[in-house]
Amino acid sequence: MTDSIASPPISARNLVKRFGDLVAVDGIDFEVAAGEAFGFLGPNGAGKTSTMRMIACVSPVTSGRLTVFGKDPEVYGAEIRGRLGVVPQADNLDLELTVRENLIMYARYFDLAWSEGRKRADELLEFVQLDERAKDKVDDLSGGMKRRLTIARALINQPDLLLLDEPTTGLDPQARHLVWERLYRLKQRGVTLALTTHYMDEAEQLCDRLVVMDKAKIAAEGTPRELIAKYSTKEVLELRFPADEQPAIDGRLDGLADRVELLPDRVLLYTSDGEEAAAAVHRRGLRPESSLVRRGTLEDVFLRLTGRSLID
Amino acid sequence: MAVRVVEHNVVVFRRLWRGYIMVSFFTPLFFLASMGLGLGSLVNRGSGGVGGVPYIDYLAPGLLAATTMQAAAFECMYPILAKILWDRIYDAMLATRLSVRDVIAGEVAWVALRMLMVATIFWVVMAAFGVAHTFESLLVIPAAALNGLAFATPIMAFTATQRNDNAFSTIFRFVITPLYLLGGAFFPISSLPGALQAVAWATPLAHGVELCRGLVLGDLVPAQAVLHLTVLLAYAIAGVVFVRPLLTKRLLK
Amino acid sequence: MSVRTLRIPTRSVRMIERNAMAFRHNWMVIFSGFVEPVLYLLGIGFGIGSLVRTIPIGDGHTVSYAVFVAPALMASSAMNGAIYESTFNLFYKLRYARTFEAVISTPVGVEDATLGEVMWAIGRGSLYSVGFVIVMLALGLVASPWAILAVPASILVGFAFAALGAALTTFVRQWQDLDIIQLALQPMFLFSATFFPVTVYPPALRLLVEWTPLYRGIDLVRGLTTGGVGPGLLGDVAYLAVMGLIGVTIAALRLRSRLLK
Incomplete structure (x- = not known):
């Protein structure tokens, strides 16, 4: 010892x-x-x-x-x-x-x-x-x-x-x-x-x-806390749009969050205030099928660092 | 419908046939060369062969019967248990229109086919050693296959009751190998101690050996042939009678 | 591979302990392996022996066929016991159950594990040899006091084949490959002067047979139990010892590069 x-x-x-x-x-x-x-x-x-x-x-x-x-x-x-x-x-x-x-x-x-x-x-x-x-x-x-x-x-x-x-x-x-x-x-x-x-x-x-x-x-x-603070945000807004509308989203969410990630099946908005971002999305006339506010996680850290998901 | 079961076996066999053919060919080749020729030369010198024929002529048909016994026993142990237990092929088969009866008929038909293959290859090797030279000696092929079946169906019934493969190596060591070595293939049963002679004659192998030997040497007595055939058939049929309820109980519970 | 510190594989004993523990669940399989050579002795030695009568052994005198065949079966059983362990069982532990992988993440090293496996295989072969020599004694098939050395001689045969088997197993990729090893053992068993003397062969074939390892083992054990002791036996000992040492070295080196990658 x-x-x-x-x-x-x-x-x-x-x-x-x-x-x-x-x-x-x-x-x-x-x-x-x-x-x-x-x-x-x-x-x-x-x-x-x-x-x-x-x-x-x-x-x-x-x-x-x-x-x-x-x-x-x-x-x-x-x-x-x-x-x-x-x-x-x-x-x-x-x-x-x-x-x-x-x-x-x-x-x-x-x-x-x-x-x-x-x-x-x-x-x-x-x-x-x-x-x-x-x-x-x-x-x-x-x-x-x-x-x-x-x-x-x-x-x-x-x-x-x-x-x-x-x-x-x-x-x-x-x-x-x-x-x-x-x-x-x-x-x-x-x-x-x-x-x-x-x-x-x-x-x-x-x-x-x-x-x-x-x-x-x-x-x-x-x-974990440091990494999330450094490479993600406190909150993340996850939006899902109907599959055919998803490609048209590009560009229309600019300025609503610190960073926007377009994934094949959903859109992630990195922000300190998820509720506020959700309301702003609404005000722009966008109607996602679902929206969810969650904490930033290591998954987000990984996505930010590598541009890929942990589990594909 | 039992044809489907045979077809399944054929498909599996197609992937492994080279190994099987090698074993079916080389084992008799090696044994006949070593025991038949090598050891045979000593026997021929010591006692002028067995019963007036050169030792290799005496040995070859007996070894053929012993070989189908061994092959049939193997076929009805591991592959069958695998289909019951490990790969659950029978469960899958019974989920279709196949019945337990079809499964049994198919497996028995398949073992019979395999034994015919083993015996045919053996006959070719035997012929190459100059042992089988008559047209009638071809009859030894179905006879040896029947000898195999007389072991196959009772063992299949036994396998239907097994939960793992532990007992198989024990059966090989304590039943199949003793019969192989002492059951009449290598030397006359009459040189065994009296009690063992009775045991030997109660097994199918002694009858299979005598039948095969008589067909190859051409000195078969019809009355004895009938006796040997009856014993072999009785074992084969008894096995089928037992395997049906046992396998049904195992698969349809 | 980089240079490593040399260490005497003292923990090989652990592998023997492990196999002994597993063996308690499966003792019937190992024990029953003893039966087969005894059956050969009864069937071939006595059954066919009654047809053969006597065999001349080199220096002019003759022995009964059973006396001739018994030492060959003793050497073969040492070979079979050892090689079965070091092929089928070793392959199972290496490839299928990955027992080795678990073992070498402890202080037990690859060298320990290899040597332990070989020693265990020798042990299994020796068990059969000792059992067999007792049967020989009981049946009056021992013709010379030199037979006392037949047991260590069989252990040497077991070592040579255990090491060979372990070395070969490191090259095996699938179960079917093991059948090839089995297929090679069968002719060796049948043709190595086991059942008839080499004098039966034509000269060229005889020379070939005399260079196979089982022949050497049989020649050694037969010389001891029949009393045909001469300097030739030392050649057999050297042959088997060298084969064993080469085998165990190849096995350890190959296992090391395979497991420690």
């Missing part, structure tokens, strides 16, 4: 990952402090998973400098991995073992004694609310349960840093909220979290600080 105070859990300088001609990560810089929840937000293919795999010491760095707990993954891979918990994008639970055995065996991979492994397995099964499924085969679990078991597995070594790659992708809303709630508790206990996501609500819920990634680079960095 001592060096995690001295040096940050993760530090990357000009970090590059190439697969042949493909540049997956193109010279990124970031630092994750102890105890914080740090997010990588971006669409599929932005380089988030490649970054995570380098941090997890299962993917050699092409160039640049990466340290985890102040150490070089190239040299101290096994030692670093011993202090990490990893939740990969796709569950890779051991299908030949039961739910509880998955945890006990994982404890062994971290050189924990069998008795200690059994003790922690039982505690963690309770923590992720799977104690009643302890003896079941993994294949019989639902998607949300498998995810929770994967998270429990990542905690078996009481990691100083938990890496989560798309922790809730593919889960139904109820299962997602349960996962978020458990992760939030871990955060409260002081576990450092690094997670990737392409869900802006997930990033807002969980992350103290995040980087927006696009095309292998970092487009922006800050707290």
